[in-house]
Amino acid sequence: MSMTDYRKDFPALHQEIQGHPLVYLDSAASAQAPSVVIDAVAEYQRCDHANVHRGVHTLSHRATEAFEGAREKVRSFINAAKSSEIIFTRGTTEAINLVAQSYLRPILKSGDQILITHLEHHSNIVPWQLVCELTGAELVVAPINDQGELKLDALYELMNDKVRLLAIGHVSNALGSINPIQDIIAEARKFNMAILVDGAQAVPHMSVDVQALDCDFYAFSGHKMFGPTGTGVLYGKHARLEAMPPWQGGGDMILEVSFTRTVYNDLPYKFEAGTPNISGAVGLGAAVDYITAIGAENIARYENQLLSYLSEQLATIDGLQLIGTAANKASVQSFVIDGIHPHDLGTILDHQGVAIRTGHHCAMPVMDFFAVPGTARASLALYNNRDDVDKLIAAIRIATELFAE
Amino acid sequence: MSDANLDIENLRELYRELILDHARNPRNFERMADATHSAEGINPLCGDKLKLYFRINAANIIDDAKFEGSGCAISTASASMLTEFVHGMDMNTALQYFELLQQRLTAPDSPVEHAPLDLGKLRAFEGVREYPSRIKCATLAWHALRSAVQCDDHPASTE
Numbered sequence: 001m002s003m004t005d006y007r008k009d010f011p012a013l014h015q016e017i018q019g020h021p022l023v024y025l026d027s028a029a030s031a032q033a034p035s036v037v038i039d040a041v042a043e044y045q046r047c048d049h050a051n052v053h054r055g056v057h058t059l060s061h062r063a064t065e066a067f068e069g070a071r072e073k074v075r076s077f078i079n080a081a082k083s084s085e086i087i088f089t090r091g092t093t094e095a096i097n098l099v100a101q102s103y104l105r106p107i108l109k110s111g112d113q114i115l116i117t118h119l120e121h122h123s124n125i126v127p128w129q130l131v132c133e134l135t136g137a138e139l140v141v142a143p144i145n146d147q148g149e150l151k152l153d154a155l156y157e158l159m160n161d162k163v164r165l166l167a168i169g170h171v172s173n174a175l176g177s178i179n180p181i182q183d184i185i186a187e188a189r190k191f192n193m194a195i196l197v198d199g200a201q202a203v204p205h206m207s208v209d210v211q212a213l214d215c216d217f218y219a220f221s222g223h224k225m226f227g228p229t230g231t232g233v234l235y236g237k238h239a240r241l242e243a244m245p246p247w248q249g250g251g252d253m254i255l256e257v258s259f260t261r262t263v264y265n266d267l268p269y270k271f272e273a274g275t276p277n278i279s280g281a282v283g284l285g286a287a288v289d290y291i292t293a294i295g296a297e298n299i300a301r302y303e304n305q306l307l308s309y310l311s312e313q314l315a316t317i318d319g320l321q322l323i324g325t326a327a328n329k330a331s332v333q334s335f336v337i338d339g340i341h342p343h344d345l346g347t348i349l350d351h352q353g354v355a356i357r358t359g360h361h362c363a364m365p366v367m368d369f370f371a372v373p374g375t376a377r378a379s380l381a382l383y384n385n386r387d388d389v390d391k392l393i394a395a396i397r398i399a400t401e402l403f404a405e
Numbered sequence: 406m407s408d409a410n411l412d413i414e415n416l417r418e419l420y421r422e423l424i425l426d427h428a429r430n431p432r433n434f435e436r437m438a439d440a441t442h443s444a445e446g447i448n449p450l451c452g453d454k455l456k457l458y459f460r461i462n463a464a465n466i467i468d469d470a471k472f473e474g475s476g477c478a479i480s481t482a483s484a485s486m487l488t489e490f491v492h493g494m495d496m497n498t499a500l501q502y503f504e505l506l507q508q509r510l511t512a513p514d515s516p517v518e519h520a521p522l523d524l525g526k527l528r529a530f531e532g533v534r535e536y537p538s539r540i541k542c543a544t545l546a547w548h549a550l551r552s553a554v555q556c557d558d559h560p561a562s563t564e
Protein backbone atom coordinates (compact mmCIF):
# COMPACT_ATOMS: atom_id res chain seq x y z
CA MET A 1 0.00 0.00 0.00
CA SER A 2 1.39 3.39 -0.92
CA MET A 3 1.33 6.10 1.72
CA THR A 4 -1.00 8.34 -0.23
CA ASP A 5 -3.76 5.76 0.16
CA TYR A 6 -4.12 6.83 3.80
CA ARG A 7 -5.56 10.15 2.69
CA LYS A 8 -8.99 8.56 2.29
CA ASP A 9 -9.05 7.80 6.03
CA PHE A 10 -9.32 11.51 6.88
CA PRO A 11 -12.81 12.87 6.23
CA ALA A 12 -11.88 16.53 6.78
CA LEU A 13 -9.48 16.41 3.84
CA HIS A 14 -12.31 15.70 1.43
CA GLN A 15 -13.95 19.09 1.18
CA GLU A 16 -13.76 22.25 -0.87
CA ILE A 17 -12.57 25.58 0.50
CA GLN A 18 -13.56 28.64 -1.55
CA GLY A 19 -14.33 26.39 -4.51
CA HIS A 20 -10.99 24.55 -4.38
CA PRO A 21 -10.19 21.11 -2.96
CA LEU A 22 -8.66 21.56 0.48
CA VAL A 23 -4.86 21.30 0.61
CA TYR A 24 -4.07 20.96 4.30
CA LEU A 25 -0.48 21.92 5.09
CA ASP A 26 -0.88 22.96 8.71
CA SER A 27 -0.51 19.67 10.57
CA ALA A 28 2.27 21.04 12.77
CA ALA A 29 -0.38 23.30 14.29
CA SER A 30 -2.97 20.54 14.50
CA ALA A 31 -3.33 17.36 12.49
CA GLN A 32 -6.63 16.11 11.07
CA ALA A 33 -8.14 12.99 12.61
CA PRO A 34 -8.82 9.74 10.75
CA SER A 35 -12.28 8.17 10.90
CA VAL A 36 -11.06 5.50 13.33
CA VAL A 37 -10.27 8.21 15.89
CA ILE A 38 -13.50 10.12 15.32
CA ASP A 39 -15.49 6.87 15.53
CA ALA A 40 -13.70 5.65 18.66
CA VAL A 41 -14.60 8.85 20.49
CA ALA A 42 -18.21 8.73 19.27
CA GLU A 43 -18.56 5.03 20.07
CA TYR A 44 -17.26 5.56 23.58
CA GLN A 45 -19.69 8.45 24.16
CA ARG A 46 -22.55 6.51 22.65
CA CYS A 47 -22.11 3.20 24.47
CA ASP A 48 -19.50 3.13 27.23
CA HIS A 49 -19.44 6.46 28.99
CA ALA A 50 -19.45 6.80 32.77
CA ASN A 51 -16.95 8.16 35.28
CA VAL A 52 -13.73 6.19 35.70
CA HIS A 53 -12.22 4.54 38.78
CA ARG A 54 -15.44 4.96 40.77
CA GLY A 55 -18.64 3.06 40.22
CA VAL A 56 -19.13 -0.68 40.50
CA HIS A 57 -21.61 -0.60 37.64
CA THR A 58 -20.95 -1.95 34.16
CA LEU A 59 -20.52 1.37 32.35
CA SER A 60 -18.02 2.66 34.88
CA HIS A 61 -16.10 -0.56 34.46
CA ARG A 62 -16.14 -0.21 30.66
CA ALA A 63 -15.08 3.45 30.84
CA THR A 64 -12.21 2.57 33.17
CA GLU A 65 -11.08 -0.24 30.87
CA ALA A 66 -11.19 2.06 27.85
CA PHE A 67 -9.29 4.82 29.67
CA GLU A 68 -6.63 2.54 31.14
CA GLY A 69 -6.43 0.65 27.85
CA ALA A 70 -5.51 3.95 26.17
CA ARG A 71 -2.81 4.49 28.78
CA GLU A 72 -1.33 1.09 28.01
CA LYS A 73 -1.36 1.88 24.27
CA VAL A 74 0.53 5.11 24.91
CA ARG A 75 3.03 3.26 27.13
CA SER A 76 3.75 0.81 24.37
CA PHE A 77 3.86 3.60 21.74
CA ILE A 78 6.82 5.35 23.42
CA ASN A 79 8.16 2.16 25.05
CA ALA A 80 7.85 3.36 28.64
CA ALA A 81 8.66 0.70 31.23
CA LYS A 82 5.38 1.02 33.14
CA SER A 83 1.93 2.41 32.37
CA SER A 84 2.10 4.24 35.73
CA GLU A 85 4.72 6.47 34.08
CA ILE A 86 2.10 7.79 31.64
CA ILE A 87 0.27 10.86 32.99
CA PHE A 88 -2.64 12.13 30.89
CA THR A 89 -2.69 15.92 30.53
CA ARG A 90 -4.50 18.50 28.43
CA GLY A 91 -1.52 18.69 26.10
CA THR A 92 2.21 19.30 25.89
CA THR A 93 1.86 22.72 27.50
CA GLU A 94 0.19 21.32 30.60
CA ALA A 95 2.70 18.47 30.79
CA ILE A 96 5.61 20.94 30.80
CA ASN A 97 3.89 23.15 33.37
CA LEU A 98 3.38 20.11 35.57
CA VAL A 99 7.13 19.45 35.58
CA ALA A 100 7.88 23.14 36.17
CA GLN A 101 5.54 23.41 39.15
CA SER A 102 5.77 19.97 40.69
CA TYR A 103 9.29 18.80 39.94
CA LEU A 104 11.34 21.95 39.57
CA ARG A 105 9.76 24.66 41.70
CA PRO A 106 10.20 22.84 45.05
CA ILE A 107 13.93 22.14 44.49
CA LEU A 108 14.97 25.28 42.61
CA LYS A 109 17.13 27.86 44.40
CA SER A 110 18.64 31.19 43.52
CA GLY A 111 21.80 30.55 41.52
CA ASP A 112 20.42 27.39 39.91
CA GLN A 113 20.03 27.26 36.14
CA ILE A 114 17.48 25.91 33.68
CA LEU A 115 18.97 25.19 30.27
CA ILE A 116 16.83 25.54 27.12
CA THR A 117 17.60 26.29 23.47
CA HIS A 118 16.86 29.13 21.07
CA LEU A 119 14.57 26.81 19.11
CA GLU A 120 11.96 26.33 21.81
CA HIS A 121 8.23 26.89 21.48
CA HIS A 122 6.84 29.43 23.97
CA SER A 123 5.42 26.55 25.99
CA ASN A 124 8.98 25.35 26.65
CA ILE A 125 10.13 28.87 27.63
CA VAL A 126 7.43 30.58 29.67
CA PRO A 127 6.81 27.82 32.28
CA TRP A 128 10.51 28.01 33.17
CA GLN A 129 10.45 31.82 33.32
CA LEU A 130 7.59 31.55 35.80
CA VAL A 131 9.58 29.32 38.17
CA CYS A 132 12.70 31.46 37.69
CA GLU A 133 10.75 34.52 38.79
CA LEU A 134 9.59 32.71 41.90
CA THR A 135 12.96 31.26 42.88
CA GLY A 136 15.64 33.56 41.49
CA ALA A 137 16.99 30.80 39.25
CA GLU A 138 18.39 31.69 35.84
CA LEU A 139 17.17 30.65 32.39
CA VAL A 140 20.11 29.88 30.09
CA VAL A 141 19.60 29.63 26.32
CA ALA A 142 21.78 27.58 23.95
CA PRO A 143 22.33 29.26 20.56
CA ILE A 144 21.52 28.12 17.00
CA ASN A 145 23.26 28.65 13.66
CA ASP A 146 21.97 30.22 10.42
CA GLN A 147 20.55 26.90 9.25
CA GLY A 148 18.42 26.70 12.38
CA GLU A 149 20.50 23.94 13.94
CA LEU A 150 21.48 23.84 17.55
CA LYS A 151 25.15 24.73 18.15
CA LEU A 152 26.04 21.56 20.02
CA ASP A 153 29.45 22.69 21.25
CA ALA A 154 27.91 25.80 22.75
CA LEU A 155 25.11 23.75 24.30
CA TYR A 156 27.61 21.36 25.89
CA GLU A 157 29.65 24.27 27.22
CA LEU A 158 26.55 25.53 29.02
CA MET A 159 26.12 22.21 30.85
CA ASN A 160 27.41 22.21 34.40
CA ASP A 161 26.32 21.26 37.90
CA LYS A 162 24.31 24.44 38.41
CA VAL A 163 21.85 23.26 35.74
CA ARG A 164 18.92 21.54 37.43
CA LEU A 165 16.99 20.81 34.26
CA LEU A 166 17.62 20.65 30.53
CA ALA A 167 14.36 21.32 28.67
CA ILE A 168 14.72 20.75 24.95
CA GLY A 169 12.51 20.22 21.95
CA HIS A 170 12.93 17.01 19.98
CA VAL A 171 11.85 18.71 16.72
CA SER A 172 11.53 22.49 16.24
CA ASN A 173 7.95 23.50 15.49
CA ALA A 174 8.96 26.64 13.59
CA LEU A 175 11.83 25.22 11.53
CA GLY A 176 11.52 21.44 11.63
CA SER A 177 15.12 20.95 12.82
CA ILE A 178 15.58 17.56 14.50
CA ASN A 179 17.87 17.81 17.49
CA PRO A 180 20.32 14.91 18.00
CA ILE A 181 18.51 14.24 21.23
CA GLN A 182 20.19 10.93 22.01
CA ASP A 183 23.68 12.48 21.92
CA ILE A 184 22.56 15.54 23.85
CA ILE A 185 21.05 13.44 26.63
CA ALA A 186 24.22 11.34 26.86
CA GLU A 187 26.24 14.54 27.30
CA ALA A 188 23.81 15.94 29.87
CA ARG A 189 24.07 12.72 31.89
CA LYS A 190 27.64 13.69 32.79
CA PHE A 191 26.02 16.19 35.14
CA ASN A 192 23.31 15.93 37.71
CA MET A 193 20.51 17.58 35.72
CA ALA A 194 17.06 16.23 34.93
CA ILE A 195 16.08 16.16 31.25
CA LEU A 196 12.73 17.04 29.74
CA VAL A 197 12.09 16.53 26.03
CA ASP A 198 9.26 18.42 24.31
CA GLY A 199 8.19 15.81 21.77
CA ALA A 200 5.08 17.54 20.41
CA GLN A 201 6.49 17.77 16.88
CA ALA A 202 8.31 14.43 16.99
CA VAL A 203 5.73 11.75 17.81
CA PRO A 204 3.64 12.18 14.62
CA HIS A 205 6.73 11.78 12.44
CA MET A 206 9.18 9.28 13.96
CA SER A 207 9.38 6.46 16.45
CA VAL A 208 10.20 7.46 20.01
CA ASP A 209 11.63 5.14 22.66
CA VAL A 210 11.86 6.92 26.01
CA GLN A 211 13.91 4.15 27.60
CA ALA A 212 16.49 4.26 24.83
CA LEU A 213 16.56 8.06 25.05
CA ASP A 214 16.98 7.88 28.82
CA CYS A 215 15.17 11.20 29.35
CA ASP A 216 13.47 11.90 32.69
CA PHE A 217 10.39 13.47 31.11
CA TYR A 218 8.88 13.39 27.63
CA ALA A 219 5.87 15.55 26.79
CA PHE A 220 3.57 15.43 23.76
CA SER A 221 0.08 16.30 22.52
CA GLY A 222 -2.67 14.12 21.11
CA HIS A 223 -3.96 16.55 18.51
CA LYS A 224 -0.68 16.76 16.62
CA MET A 225 -0.69 12.96 16.17
CA PHE A 226 -4.22 12.63 14.75
CA GLY A 227 -5.92 12.44 18.16
CA PRO A 228 -8.38 14.83 19.81
CA THR A 229 -7.48 18.28 21.17
CA GLY A 230 -7.30 18.56 24.94
CA THR A 231 -5.28 15.36 25.23
CA GLY A 232 -1.62 15.04 25.99
CA VAL A 233 0.91 12.95 27.80
CA LEU A 234 3.65 13.47 30.31
CA TYR A 235 5.98 10.50 30.51
CA GLY A 236 8.13 10.57 33.61
CA LYS A 237 10.56 8.06 35.04
CA HIS A 238 8.85 6.30 37.91
CA ALA A 239 11.35 7.34 40.57
CA ARG A 240 11.15 11.00 39.51
CA LEU A 241 7.35 11.04 39.53
CA GLU A 242 7.24 9.17 42.83
CA ALA A 243 9.37 11.84 44.51
CA MET A 244 7.27 14.74 43.18
CA PRO A 245 4.40 16.27 45.16
CA PRO A 246 0.96 16.38 43.53
CA TRP A 247 0.31 19.34 41.26
CA GLN A 248 -3.43 19.80 41.52
CA GLY A 249 -5.69 18.54 44.27
CA GLY A 250 -9.10 16.97 43.87
CA GLY A 251 -10.87 13.72 43.27
CA ASP A 252 -9.10 10.70 41.82
CA MET A 253 -5.68 11.79 43.08
CA ILE A 254 -6.37 10.70 46.68
CA LEU A 255 -6.64 7.47 48.63
CA GLU A 256 -8.06 8.94 51.81
CA VAL A 257 -9.16 12.43 52.80
CA SER A 258 -9.95 13.90 56.18
CA PHE A 259 -9.69 17.50 57.34
CA THR A 260 -6.41 16.78 59.07
CA ARG A 261 -4.71 14.50 56.59
CA THR A 262 -4.90 13.39 52.97
CA VAL A 263 -3.17 10.34 51.55
CA TYR A 264 -2.34 10.77 47.89
CA ASN A 265 -3.07 8.14 45.33
CA ASP A 266 -0.43 6.08 43.57
CA LEU A 267 1.03 6.91 40.18
CA PRO A 268 -0.21 7.93 37.71
CA TYR A 269 -3.40 9.04 39.48
CA LYS A 270 -1.53 11.33 41.88
CA PHE A 271 -1.16 13.73 38.93
CA GLU A 272 -4.64 13.33 37.47
CA ALA A 273 -6.95 15.29 39.76
CA GLY A 274 -10.60 15.43 38.76
CA THR A 275 -12.53 13.53 36.11
CA PRO A 276 -10.14 13.17 33.19
CA ASN A 277 -10.77 13.64 29.48
CA ILE A 278 -11.88 10.03 29.06
CA SER A 279 -13.24 10.21 25.52
CA GLY A 280 -10.14 12.16 24.50
CA ALA A 281 -7.87 9.45 25.89
CA VAL A 282 -9.89 6.85 23.99
CA GLY A 283 -9.38 8.87 20.82
CA LEU A 284 -5.67 9.20 21.55
CA GLY A 285 -5.46 5.44 22.00
CA ALA A 286 -7.10 4.99 18.59
CA ALA A 287 -4.59 7.43 17.08
CA VAL A 288 -1.74 5.39 18.56
CA ASP A 289 -3.21 2.24 16.98
CA TYR A 290 -3.51 4.04 13.65
CA ILE A 291 0.11 5.24 13.62
CA THR A 292 1.39 1.89 14.87
CA ALA A 293 -0.42 0.00 12.12
CA ILE A 294 1.23 2.16 9.44
CA GLY A 295 4.59 2.10 11.17
CA ALA A 296 6.54 5.11 12.41
CA GLU A 297 9.53 4.20 10.21
CA ASN A 298 7.34 4.10 7.10
CA ILE A 299 5.87 7.48 8.00
CA ALA A 300 9.30 9.02 8.57
CA ARG A 301 10.67 7.67 5.27
CA TYR A 302 7.67 8.87 3.26
CA GLU A 303 7.57 12.30 4.86
CA ASN A 304 11.30 12.86 4.41
CA GLN A 305 10.98 12.37 0.67
CA LEU A 306 7.97 14.66 0.53
CA LEU A 307 9.71 17.32 2.63
CA SER A 308 12.69 17.30 0.24
CA TYR A 309 10.29 17.77 -2.67
CA LEU A 310 8.52 20.60 -0.84
CA SER A 311 11.74 22.45 -0.03
CA GLU A 312 13.10 21.98 -3.59
CA GLN A 313 9.90 23.26 -5.18
CA LEU A 314 9.69 26.27 -2.86
CA ALA A 315 13.28 27.16 -3.72
CA THR A 316 12.31 27.54 -7.41
CA ILE A 317 10.18 30.61 -6.63
CA ASP A 318 11.90 33.94 -7.23
CA GLY A 319 12.34 36.02 -4.11
CA LEU A 320 11.52 33.13 -1.80
CA GLN A 321 13.89 32.43 1.07
CA LEU A 322 13.76 29.17 3.02
CA ILE A 323 13.98 29.72 6.77
CA GLY A 324 15.34 26.65 8.52
CA THR A 325 17.62 24.53 6.36
CA ALA A 326 18.97 22.10 8.94
CA ALA A 327 20.53 18.92 7.54
CA ASN A 328 18.20 16.80 9.63
CA LYS A 329 14.57 17.92 9.50
CA ALA A 330 11.03 16.68 9.88
CA SER A 331 7.73 17.76 8.38
CA VAL A 332 8.16 21.53 8.40
CA GLN A 333 9.36 24.15 5.92
CA SER A 334 9.22 27.81 6.87
CA PHE A 335 9.81 30.52 4.29
CA VAL A 336 9.44 34.22 3.50
CA ILE A 337 8.88 35.95 0.16
CA ASP A 338 10.25 39.38 -0.76
CA GLY A 339 7.53 42.01 -0.70
CA ILE A 340 4.75 39.72 0.54
CA HIS A 341 4.00 39.67 4.23
CA PRO A 342 3.30 36.12 5.51
CA HIS A 343 -0.15 37.16 6.66
CA ASP A 344 -1.12 38.33 3.16
CA LEU A 345 0.30 35.15 1.69
CA GLY A 346 -1.82 33.11 4.12
CA THR A 347 -4.99 34.87 2.98
CA ILE A 348 -4.15 34.49 -0.71
CA LEU A 349 -3.40 30.77 -0.28
CA ASP A 350 -6.56 30.20 1.73
CA HIS A 351 -8.48 31.80 -1.10
CA GLN A 352 -7.18 28.93 -3.23
CA GLY A 353 -7.97 26.23 -0.69
CA VAL A 354 -4.42 25.94 0.64
CA ALA A 355 -4.11 26.02 4.44
CA ILE A 356 -0.72 27.01 5.87
CA ARG A 357 0.31 28.66 9.10
CA THR A 358 1.61 32.23 9.06
CA GLY A 359 3.06 34.29 11.86
CA HIS A 360 5.52 33.65 14.64
CA HIS A 361 4.51 30.01 15.35
CA CYS A 362 4.69 30.60 19.11
CA ALA A 363 8.46 30.83 18.68
CA MET A 364 9.15 34.58 18.69
CA PRO A 365 12.85 34.15 19.64
CA VAL A 366 13.34 32.08 16.46
CA MET A 367 11.73 34.88 14.41
CA ASP A 368 14.01 37.43 16.10
CA PHE A 369 17.05 35.30 15.27
CA PHE A 370 16.19 35.34 11.57
CA ALA A 371 15.11 39.02 11.82
CA VAL A 372 11.65 38.38 10.38
CA PRO A 373 8.29 39.35 11.94
CA GLY A 374 6.98 35.94 11.01
CA THR A 375 7.18 33.27 8.36
CA ALA A 376 4.86 31.20 6.23
CA ARG A 377 5.08 27.57 7.28
CA ALA A 378 3.96 24.55 5.31
CA SER A 379 3.91 21.39 7.40
CA LEU A 380 3.36 17.82 6.28
CA ALA A 381 1.69 14.76 7.68
CA LEU A 382 1.39 11.22 6.38
CA TYR A 383 -1.76 12.13 4.40
CA ASN A 384 -0.07 14.76 2.23
CA ASN A 385 1.32 14.05 -1.23
CA ARG A 386 3.14 15.66 -4.15
CA ASP A 387 -0.10 17.01 -5.54
CA ASP A 388 -0.54 19.06 -2.34
CA VAL A 389 2.95 20.50 -2.82
CA ASP A 390 2.25 21.32 -6.48
CA LYS A 391 -0.97 23.12 -5.54
CA LEU A 392 0.86 25.09 -2.86
CA ILE A 393 3.48 26.19 -5.39
CA ALA A 394 0.83 27.20 -7.94
CA ALA A 395 -1.01 29.19 -5.26
CA ILE A 396 2.20 30.98 -4.24
CA ARG A 397 2.79 31.90 -7.89
CA ILE A 398 -0.64 33.58 -7.93
CA ALA A 399 0.39 35.58 -4.85
CA THR A 400 3.65 36.73 -6.44
CA GLU A 401 1.75 37.71 -9.58
CA LEU A 402 -0.84 39.66 -7.57
CA PHE A 403 1.83 41.51 -5.62
CA ALA A 404 4.13 42.11 -8.61
CA GLU A 405 4.54 45.80 -9.33
CA MET B 406 -11.31 32.87 -17.82
CA SER B 407 -9.01 30.27 -16.27
CA ASP B 408 -9.33 29.35 -12.60
CA ALA B 409 -6.07 31.07 -11.81
CA ASN B 410 -7.19 34.31 -13.44
CA LEU B 411 -10.52 34.10 -11.66
CA ASP B 412 -8.67 33.72 -8.35
CA ILE B 413 -6.59 36.77 -9.11
CA GLU B 414 -9.67 38.80 -10.03
CA ASN B 415 -11.39 37.82 -6.77
CA LEU B 416 -8.31 38.59 -4.73
CA ARG B 417 -8.10 42.03 -6.31
CA GLU B 418 -11.34 42.84 -4.49
CA LEU B 419 -9.29 42.57 -1.29
CA TYR B 420 -5.91 43.72 -2.56
CA ARG B 421 -7.08 46.71 -4.57
CA GLU B 422 -4.47 48.72 -6.44
CA LEU B 423 -4.77 51.60 -3.99
CA ILE B 424 -3.99 49.27 -1.07
CA LEU B 425 -1.07 47.61 -2.84
CA ASP B 426 0.30 51.03 -3.77
CA HIS B 427 0.22 52.26 -0.17
CA ALA B 428 1.64 48.95 1.09
CA ARG B 429 4.58 49.14 -1.34
CA ASN B 430 5.19 52.85 -0.87
CA PRO B 431 3.81 53.85 2.51
CA ARG B 432 3.28 57.62 2.90
CA ASN B 433 4.41 59.56 5.96
CA PHE B 434 6.46 56.55 6.95
CA GLU B 435 8.87 58.03 9.48
CA ARG B 436 9.28 58.95 13.11
CA MET B 437 7.92 62.30 14.23
CA ALA B 438 10.22 64.05 16.68
CA ASP B 439 7.70 66.68 17.82
CA ALA B 440 4.60 64.50 18.17
CA THR B 441 2.08 65.58 20.77
CA HIS B 442 0.38 62.21 20.74
CA SER B 443 1.60 58.74 19.82
CA ALA B 444 0.58 55.12 20.35
CA GLU B 445 1.58 51.64 19.34
CA GLY B 446 -0.75 49.20 17.67
CA ILE B 447 -0.05 45.50 18.04
CA ASN B 448 -1.83 42.62 16.37
CA PRO B 449 -0.64 39.59 18.34
CA LEU B 450 -2.12 37.15 15.82
CA CYS B 451 0.29 38.03 13.04
CA GLY B 452 2.90 40.17 14.74
CA ASP B 453 1.94 43.47 13.10
CA LYS B 454 3.47 46.29 15.09
CA LEU B 455 2.87 49.92 14.13
CA LYS B 456 3.63 53.16 15.90
CA LEU B 457 1.56 56.20 14.99
CA TYR B 458 2.55 59.80 15.70
CA PHE B 459 0.30 62.85 15.67
CA ARG B 460 0.81 66.54 16.15
CA ILE B 461 -2.46 67.96 17.40
CA ASN B 462 -2.82 71.72 17.93
CA ALA B 463 -4.67 73.67 20.59
CA ALA B 464 -7.83 73.71 18.48
CA ASN B 465 -7.79 69.87 18.37
CA ILE B 466 -6.82 69.81 14.69
CA ILE B 467 -4.42 67.06 13.57
CA ASP B 468 -1.62 69.09 11.95
CA ASP B 469 0.49 66.11 11.02
CA ALA B 470 0.44 62.32 11.18
CA LYS B 471 3.22 59.78 10.61
CA PHE B 472 3.85 56.11 11.32
CA GLU B 473 6.56 53.48 11.44
CA GLY B 474 6.74 49.76 12.07
CA SER B 475 6.04 46.58 10.18
CA GLY B 476 2.89 44.85 9.15
CA CYS B 477 1.01 43.08 6.38
CA ALA B 478 -0.13 44.90 3.25
CA ILE B 479 -3.56 45.63 4.70
CA SER B 480 -2.36 47.09 8.00
CA THR B 481 0.48 49.03 6.37
CA ALA B 482 -1.81 50.49 3.71
CA SER B 483 -4.41 51.32 6.31
CA ALA B 484 -1.86 53.20 8.44
CA SER B 485 -0.46 54.98 5.41
CA MET B 486 -3.91 56.08 4.23
CA LEU B 487 -4.89 57.08 7.75
CA THR B 488 -1.97 59.51 7.97
CA GLU B 489 -3.15 61.23 4.78
CA PHE B 490 -6.84 61.00 5.61
CA VAL B 491 -6.73 62.66 9.06
CA HIS B 492 -4.30 65.41 8.04
CA GLY B 493 -5.90 68.75 8.96
CA MET B 494 -8.92 67.00 10.47
CA ASP B 495 -10.57 67.70 13.79
CA MET B 496 -9.61 64.99 16.30
CA ASN B 497 -13.19 64.09 17.14
CA THR B 498 -14.14 63.86 13.50
CA ALA B 499 -11.24 61.45 12.99
CA LEU B 500 -12.60 59.26 15.77
CA GLN B 501 -16.04 59.32 14.13
CA TYR B 502 -14.46 58.10 10.90
CA PHE B 503 -12.93 55.21 12.85
CA GLU B 504 -16.39 54.25 14.12
CA LEU B 505 -17.81 54.51 10.64
CA LEU B 506 -15.03 52.41 9.12
CA GLN B 507 -15.43 49.79 11.82
CA GLN B 508 -19.15 49.68 11.18
CA ARG B 509 -18.78 49.46 7.40
CA LEU B 510 -16.40 46.50 7.80
CA THR B 511 -18.24 44.55 10.49
CA ALA B 512 -21.92 45.43 10.10
CA PRO B 513 -22.42 47.02 6.69
CA ASP B 514 -26.21 46.63 6.79
CA SER B 515 -26.76 48.48 10.06
CA PRO B 516 -28.05 52.06 9.87
CA VAL B 517 -25.28 54.60 9.36
CA GLU B 518 -24.59 56.57 12.52
CA HIS B 519 -22.44 59.36 11.17
CA ALA B 520 -24.53 59.93 8.08
CA PRO B 521 -22.86 63.12 6.80
CA LEU B 522 -19.42 61.49 6.79
CA ASP B 523 -18.07 59.90 3.63
CA LEU B 524 -15.35 57.23 3.83
CA GLY B 525 -13.98 58.30 0.47
CA LYS B 526 -10.71 56.49 -0.29
CA LEU B 527 -11.11 54.33 2.81
CA ARG B 528 -13.80 52.44 0.88
CA ALA B 529 -10.88 50.56 -0.63
CA PHE B 530 -10.92 48.46 2.53
CA GLU B 531 -14.50 47.27 2.07
CA GLY B 532 -13.19 44.09 0.42
CA VAL B 533 -11.85 43.07 3.84
CA ARG B 534 -15.44 42.30 4.91
CA GLU B 535 -15.19 38.92 3.19
CA TYR B 536 -12.10 38.04 5.24
CA PRO B 537 -13.10 38.29 8.91
CA SER B 538 -9.61 37.45 10.19
CA ARG B 539 -8.23 40.46 8.31
CA ILE B 540 -10.60 43.15 9.63
CA LYS B 541 -8.19 43.62 12.54
CA CYS B 542 -5.41 44.42 10.08
CA ALA B 543 -7.52 47.13 8.42
CA THR B 544 -8.40 48.79 11.73
CA LEU B 545 -5.14 48.40 13.67
CA ALA B 546 -3.84 51.89 12.88
CA TRP B 547 -7.22 53.37 13.76
CA HIS B 548 -7.17 51.62 17.13
CA ALA B 549 -3.76 53.21 17.69
CA LEU B 550 -5.16 56.62 16.69
CA ARG B 551 -7.84 56.26 19.33
CA SER B 552 -5.31 55.24 22.01
CA ALA B 553 -3.06 58.13 21.04
CA VAL B 554 -5.71 60.84 21.31
CA GLN B 555 -7.05 59.35 24.51
CA CYS B 556 -3.49 59.54 25.89
CA ASP B 557 -3.59 55.87 26.72
CA ASP B 558 -0.05 54.62 27.34
CA HIS B 559 -0.93 50.98 26.83
CA PRO B 560 -0.33 49.73 23.25
CA ALA B 561 -3.55 49.42 21.28
CA SER B 562 -4.37 45.82 20.53
CA THR B 563 -6.93 44.42 18.17
CA GLU B 564 -7.62 41.61 20.65
